[in-house]
Amino acid sequence: MKKSPRMIAIGLMVALAGTACAQQGQDSAADADWPSGETMKLIVGYGAGGTTDTMARSLAKQLEKKLDVQIQVENQEGAGGQRAYTELATAKPDGLTLGTLNYPTIITTMVDKSKGATYTLDDFQPLANHVNDPRVTIVRPDSQFKTAKDLVSHAKKNPLKLKGATSGLSGGGHFSMIKLEQATGADFAPVHFNEGQADAKAAFLGGHVDVYFASIGDGLEVIKAGKGRALGMADDERSPLLPDAPTFKEQGIDIQESGMRGYALPAGVPQERVDKLATALKEIIDGPKHKEELAKLSLQPDFMGPKEYTDWLKKQMPEVKKINEKSKNDE
16 A cells, blocks of 8 residues: 555654654763763862872872763863963863862952953853862971960061961962961061962971971971971861961961862853762762861861852952952062
8 A cells, every 4th residue: 555645754753752852861871871981080280199189189099980971081280270270261162071160269269360261150060079178377396486376476576587388479378478477567588389288388398497387288287297396276166187286376377378279161161060079079088988088197087068168259259359459468
C-alpha cells in the first residue's frame, strides 16, 4: 500500500522525536558524569610554598579523587594576586578553570582604581571559602618587646624605625599593620613583598626586618621552630593552633584581621556545574580527613558556599576601600 504524504510526515516527526529524546538522554548522562575524565586548571595567585599554594594543592588532591579529574595547579604570582585574578576573570566559563581568591587583595585590586584592574566582582562566580587564617604579629625570640604594648610604645616614640614585613602592599599583613597603627598611634616602616608570604618570611628569618605581620598559617612554623615569638593575634579569641599567643584584644587593643581564602570560577558557568563543584568542595572542606590536613598546614577551615561567600565579599568592600586609601601612604 502506498503511504500518503501525511503518513510520511508523521513518520519523520516520530523518528526525529526519537532521535532528540535519545540525544537528550545522552546529554543528561553526560551532565550527570561531568566533569569526570576532564582536566581542570586551578590558578593560584601566589608563589609555590606559601599558604595559599599549600592550601590549594591540599584541596586539589582530594578534589581529583572525588570528581575523577586531573587538576593542573598553576602559580601566577605577581601584583598581589592581580595577575591571577585577571586570568581567571577571562577564562572560558565551562567550569574547568577555577582560581584562588585572597581577602583582602581580591577587593583592593577592584576598589583601587590606580591598580588598573580590568575586572569587577561581577566577572567572577565565587564558589567557596576554604580557610579563615587570623593575623599574628611576630618578633624574634630575643626581641626587647615582650608584649604588644611594648612594641606599640616603641613604635610611637620612634616612628618609622621598626621595619615590618608584609606579604604585599594592601594585603592582609599590611592591613593588620595599618589597623594596629590606627588603634594605637604606632608608626611602622612597612617592607612589602608582593610575591607573597614566602619572601616576607625569609626576610624576617634573615634578620632584615624587626616585625613580621603574618597569618597563623605562615607564622606558626616560625614560632614552633623557636625563630619567632607571637606578640598578638588579631582575632576575638585565641587560636586553637596557637593557644599560648594572646589576642590584641585581651591586651587592650581591639583589632581584628583575618585572611579569608577561597575559590571562584569565571562568571557565566552553568548553575548546575557551579552547584556540583560547590557541593564537592563542601564535602571535602567539612570532612575530617581534610581538617586534619589543614591542621598540619596550620590552617583552620571555614566553609562558605557560593551565595554566602559572594554576600560576604560584597559586605567587606566599604571597609577595605577605606583602609586601602590609608595603605597608599605606605607605598
